[in-house]
Amino acid sequence: MLDVNDLRASAGDKEILRGISLTVKKGEVHAIMGPNGSGKSTLAQVLAGHPAYQVTGGQVRFEGQDLLDMEPEERAQAGVFLAFQYPVEIPGVTNAYFLRAAYNALRKAKGLDEVDPMDFLDVLEDRLKVVEWGPEIMSRAVNAGFSGGEKKRNEILQLAVLEPKLAILDETDSGLDIDALRIVAKGVNRLRSPDRSFIVVTHYQRLLNHIVPDVVHVLVNGRIVKSGGKELALELEARGYDRVEEVAGVA
Amino acid sequence: MTETYVRQFEVFAGNGGSEGPAWLPGVRRAAIERFAAVGFPTSRDEEWRFTPVAPIARAEFRPALPGTVTREALAPFLFGHAEWPQLVFVNGKYAPELSVVPALPFGVKLGNLASALRRDGALLERHLTRHARPETTPFAALNTAFMRDGALVYVPPGTVLDDPIHLLFVTSPDAGGSVAYPRNLVIVERGARASVVESYVTLAEGASYFTNAVTEVVSGEDAWTEHTRIQRESERAYHMGFTHVDQARGSHYRSFTLAMGGAIARHNLHVRLNAPGIETLMYGLYLARGEQVVDNHTAIYHDQPNCNSWEVYKGVLSDRARAVFNGKVFVKPEAQKTDAKQTNRNLLLSPTAKVDTKPQLEIFADDVKCTHGATVGFLDPLSLFYLRSRGIPPETAQRVLTYAFAAEVVDEVALAPVREELTRLVLGRLGYTG
Numbered sequence: 001m002l003d004v005n006d007l008r009a010s011a012g013d014k015e016i017l018r019g020i021s022l023t024v025k026k027g028e029v030h031a032i033m034g035p036n037g038s039g040k041s042t043l044a045q046v047l048a049g050h051p052a053y054q055v056t057g058g059q060v061r062f063e064g065q066d067l068l069d070m071e072p073e074e075r076a077q078a079g080v081f082l083a084f085q086y087p088v089e090i091p092g093v094t095n096a097y098f099l100r101a102a103y104n105a106l107r108k109a110k111g112l113d114e115v116d117p118m119d120f121l122d123v124l125e126d127r128l129k130v131v132e133w134g135p136e137i138m139s140r141a142v143n144a145g146f147s148g149g150e151k152k153r154n155e156i157l158q159l160a161v162l163e164p165k166l167a168i169l170d171e172t173d174s175g176l177d178i179d180a181l182r183i184v185a186k187g188v189n190r191l192r193s194p195d196r197s198f199i200v201v202t203h204y205q206r207l208l209n210h211i212v213p214d215v216v217h218v219l220v221n222g223r224i225v226k227s228g229g230k231e232l233a234l235e236l237e238a239r240g241y242d243r244v245e246e247v248a249g250v251a
Numbered sequence: 252m253t254e255t256y257v258r259q260f261e262v263f264a265g266n267g268g269s270e271g272p273a274w275l276p277g278v279r280r281a282a283i284e285r286f287a288a289v290g291f292p293t294s295r296d297e298e299w300r301f302t303p304v305a306p307i308a309r310a311e312f313r314p315a316l317p318g319t320v321t322r323e324a325l326a327p328f329l330f331g332h333a334e335w336p337q338l339v340f341v342n343g344k345y346a347p348e349l350s351v352v353p354a355l356p357f358g359v360k361l362g363n364l365a366s367a368l369r370r371d372g373a374l375l376e377r378h379l380t381r382h383a384r385p386e387t388t389p390f391a392a393l394n395t396a397f398m399r400d401g402a403l404v405y406v407p408p409g410t411v412l413d414d415p416i417h418l419l420f421v422t423s424p425d426a427g428g429s430v431a432y433p434r435n436l437v438i439v440e441r442g443a444r445a446s447v448v449e450s451y452v453t454l455a456e457g458a459s460y461f462t463n464a465v466t467e468v469v470s471g472e473d474a475w476t477e478h479t480r481i482q483r484e485s486e487r488a489y490h491m492g493f494t495h496v497d498q499a500r501g502s503h504y505r506s507f508t509l510a511m512g513g514a515i516a517r518h519n520l521h522v523r524l525n526a527p528g529i530e531t532l533m534y535g536l537y538l539a540r541g542e543q544v545v546d547n548h549t550a551i552y553h554d555q556p557n558c559n560s561w562e563v564y565k566g567v568l569s570d571r572a573r574a575v576f577n578g579k580v581f582v583k584p585e586a587q588k589t590d591a592k593q594t595n596r597n598l599l600l601s602p603t604a605k606v607d608t609k610p611q612l613e614i615f616a617d618d619v620k621c622t623h624g625a626t627v628g629f630l631d632p633l634s635l636f637y638l639r640s641r642g643i644p645p646e647t648a649q650r651v652l653t654y655a656f657a658a659e660v661v662d663e664v665a666l667a668p669v670r671e672e673l674t675r676l677v678l679g680r681l682g683y684t685g
Contacts, residue, residue, distance in 0.1 A: 048640050051632055076642035088637040092655030092662070101651065102641035109642065141655075158641065 001026045001197050002047075002067075002166055007058035009046045015056065016042045018222035024166070027194040031208055031233060032201045034219035035241040040201045041085055043219070044170040047199075048082035049075050062166065076102075077109035079165030083155035083172050085201075089143040095154070096138035099124070099161050106162060127160040130187045149180030156187040167191070168199045173207035185210030205237035253290040255311045257283060260396055263314070267399065272372035282385040282395035289389050298388070301575040301607040302517055302546045307489045312430035312461045314397070315342035318423025320454060322349055328419060328452045330668040336361055337417040338402045343431025343462075345400050358407035361416060364434055367403040374405070378436055382467040383495035388519060390491040394465040398434035401464075406443040408471070415446035415477075415666055420462070422485070427458035435466040439474040441499075446477040448669060451492075453485045453512065461489045468494065472526075473501040479669055483676070484512035486543060492518040500526035507664045508535040508564075509673060510545050511680060517546035517575075524586075527557040534660045535564035536673075538680050539572035539604075546575035551593075553586040553619075562593040565660050567653055567681075568604035575607050580621060582614040589616060593623040598630065598656050600649070650681050657681075 002024040009017040016039045024030050034040045046053050047060065049072035060067040067075060090098065096117070103123065104114040115123065121135075128135065131153045143151050152172050159167050169188070173181055188211050192198070200211055208216075208230065216232040217224045220241070226232065260268070260283040269276050291308035292299035318341045325339065338361065339349035345363035352361055360371070367375060385395040402418045420433050439445045451462055462484060470476045484490045490513040498504055510516055522531050531551065539545045551560045566574045576595045597606040610623040630652050638648035657677050664670040 049636075051636055071645075072636060072639040073642050073644050076640055082640055084637065084640075088631075088634050090634060090637070090652070090655055092658035093651055098638075098641075098651075101643055101647065102638075105642040105644065105647070162641065 001063060003061040005059045007043075007046070007060060008056045009042060009053045010056050011042070011053050016053070016222055017046065019058070020219075020222070020224060022217065022224065024197045024199060026197060028215065029192065029198040029200060029211065029213045031213035031216045032199060032219055033203070033205075033216060033233060033236055036203065038219045039222040040219045041170050044082060044168045044199065044201045047168055048072060048080060073105070076162070076164075077106055081159055081162055081164035081167045083152075083159060083167065083169045085170040085174065087143045087151040087155055089146075091141045091144040093142050094139055095142050096120075098142045099138075099158065102158065103161055123161065127157060130160040130190050131157045132183050133157065148175035149177060152176055152180065152184055153187070156184055160187065160191055165195065166197045166199070168201070170201045171203065172200070173202055173204060181207065182210065205233045208233045252308055252311070253287060256393060257287050259314060263397060271368035272376060274376055275368065278380055279396050282392045285385055286389055286392040286396060289392070292389055298548070301573070302515065302544060304515065306515060307461060307491075310459065310461070310489075312428060315344070315426055315429035315431040315460075317344050318342045318426055320346065320349065320421055320423050324454055325349060325419065325421065328421070328450060329417070330672045332414075332668055335414045335417050337419055338363060339419045339421065340400060340402075340433060341421055341423055342426050342429065343400055343420070343433050356410050356412070359410060359412070360403060360405035362403050364401040364403050364436065365399055371403070375403075375436070378438060378467060378469060382469060382497050383465050383493055387495070387521070388493060390463050391465055391493045394432045394434060394463050394493070397432040398465070399432070401434035402436070404435075404437040404445070404447060406439045406445045408440040409442045410440075411444040412446070415448050415669070417448045417450065420449075420451045420464070422453045422455045422458070422460055422462070422488070424455050424458070426455050426460050428460065430461040430463060433462065433464040435464070437466065437476075437478070438469045439471060439476045441471040442473045443471065444475040446479075446666060448479045448481070448666075450481040450483070451490065451512070452483050453488065455488075456485050457487055458485050459487045459489070459514070460485070462491070464490075464492045466492070466494045468496040468504070470496060470498045470502040470504045472499045474499070475503045476505070477665055478504065478506040479664060479666070480506065480508045480518070481673070482510045482512055482516060482518065484516065486512060486541065487514050489513060490516040494518070494520045496520075496522040498522065498524050498526070498529045498531065501528045503530045505532035505665070506534065507660070508533075508547070509676070510535075510537040510547065511539070511676070513543065513545065515544045517548065519548045519550070521550040521552070522560070523552040524554055524558045524560070527555045529555070529558040531558070531560040532663075533560070533562040533564075534663045536657055536660045536677070537564070537566045537574055538657070538677065539566070539574055540569045542571050544573045544575070548577045550579040551581070551591065553580065553582040553589045553591060556585060556587045556589070558586065559590040560592070563660055564595045565657060566597045566606065567600065567657055568597065568606065569600040571601070571603045573605045576625070577609045577611060578623065579611045580613070580623070582616050582619055582621065584615045586616050587618045589619040589621065591619070591621045595625040596656075597627040598653060599627065600630075600653065653681055654678060
């Protein structure tokens with residue numbers, strides 16, 4: 001599904017990703033862990049086409065296509081979804097309008113007819129259950145005045161509505177209390193399927209108690225220094241990132 | 252130039268301009284003398300520095316003639332509520348056959364100024380030109396000299412009007428080259444409640460003409476007044492508007508101003524808070540494209556203590572359009588506990604669009620809360636990325652975010668049908684179809 005090969009990226013003059021290689025197969029859940037500043041959020045954002053970063057080397061193939069050659073909307077239309085670490089507030093646009101616009105943009109790209117607001121309500125009803133929300137959230141402006149937890153839930157709601165092939169969760173657990181974390185994790189688990197892959201970027205192991213990964217990668221200083229099974233996350237929790245850096249021999 | 256209008260006045264004075272109550276000709280004469288003395292403003296006048304009115308002065312418009320407009324042609328301007336009380340003016344002249352004046356609560360007066368000058372001379376003498384002073388701007392002087400018609404809305408004490416009153420000023424297709432001087436007086440007495448919509452629209456799309464309008468609003472003690480002003484003239488026309496509001500103790504006045512027409516368009520909104528306990532809300536939206544120049548000058552006079560004013564004006568500018576915003580807040584020494592907040596935000600959709608924004612706070616009381624802020628910027632790249640990351644193409648993302656920017660003020664319009672129509676207008680302007 002996703003093949004990242006020696007990916008390098010910078011923000012301005014600063015190189016952040018220094019040669020990342022990673023293969024995610026269909027249906028797999030990969031966790032990317034690492035200390036602050038290791039580049040894990042940058043990796044998530046670069047895959048979605050964030051304009052703040054310049055790709056300076058490497059290739060990314062998604063379902064056989066050259067992902068780096070695609071505009072952000074084309075990546076979304078191809079089935080890539082990024083749940084933002086800091087979801088953007090858009091006062092003046094309701095959640096309902098925003099979600100339908102996105103849903104229809106994806107349908108249009110597939111050559112399907114757009115759905116009208118009434119039919120879209122049917123689509124929504126079911127998806128709202130994923131994040132345990134009622135319909136009243138739909139008339140609120142996108143993320144405007146939302147609590148940290150509500151913003152993250154809203155990202156998962158978008159994920160549920162847009163049904164991507166690859167969902168990248170960028171520190172979706174940060175700033176969540178335990179109840180919000182449970183709801184978000186439960187939502188993600190409901191959306192797991194043999195056809196959908198996940199990349200879960202997180203600083204802490206606790207999210208991975210709820211969303212159990214197939215593969216864990218440790219990112220330090222712009223490189224993957226270690227990969228392993230879900231046990232690796234527990235090991236990191238017990239020993240801290242410093243030890244891994246030592247083991248991997250990077251400063 | 253200036254002399255053209257002085258000459259036109261002499262003709263007018265001998266032919267209709269001397270009609271009406273005895274006090275009026277002197278008022279007109281004083282106004283034209285004032286105009287003759289100051290002339291059209293130039294860029295050397297601080298108040299007009301960024302607003303080039305030379306094209307208006309050069310054009311030498313002739314007085315507007317009556318025009319013919321059908322009821323059908325007005326349909327797009329009626330907010331889907333043809334049954335609302337409405338006074339229609341064609342080229343500045345009252346058109347009773349197009350107007351709707353239903354039975355209204357006892358004592359309510361809804362009619363045109365020309366008739367009122369014949370019947371209600373005493374009421375008019377107390378108010379007309381007493382609020383919007385001719386010396387405020389040269390255009391106000393010109394309007395006062397030449398005013399003949401417009402709306403009179405009088406809501407007696409304690410009376411609540413359910414439906415909004417619509418004052419519709421339309422320019423007929425053949426009115427190119429002419430000037431109209433609408434003059435309105437809205438009086439909402441003690442404890443009364445009314446909503447007035449004032450629209451300037453055109454059936455002369457593409458024509459160059461001039462509307463020079465003045466509206467006086469008197470909001471009595473504890474009165475509640477909502478005032479919506481919509482300016483959608485031809486994009487080749489000129490529009491100068493001046494609204495002066497006088498508020499009495501405990502009154503609530505809220506205005507929403509939309510400006511989207513005119514080659515050069517300006518609106519001065521001045522509100523005087525004459526007593527304690529007043530609340531004033533002023534929302535504005537201006538949309539300019541091409542070479543349009545749109546100017547909003549607002550002035551809030553906090554003369555008395557314990558009053559609140561809240562002002563938000565927003566602009567969206569594309570192409571080579573220019574906007575001017577000047578927001579004055581005057582707080583007198585006795586106006587303690589004033590709470591005044593002013594915001595002006597501008598969104599540039601093109602690097603060649605330009606905004607001159609100037610908050611001007613003059614505060615002479617020490618126990619007050621006064622804030623102001625002005626921003627000029629492009630669409631937030633992060634917000635654009637957020638939408639695009641959901642599959643929304645960049646052109647759509649830009650429109651959605653631009654509309655969202657404008658919606659923050661449009662959503663403040665309390666009247667749902669007007670709000671919905673404004674939403675449609677704004678969306679249409681931003682290129683949405685359907």
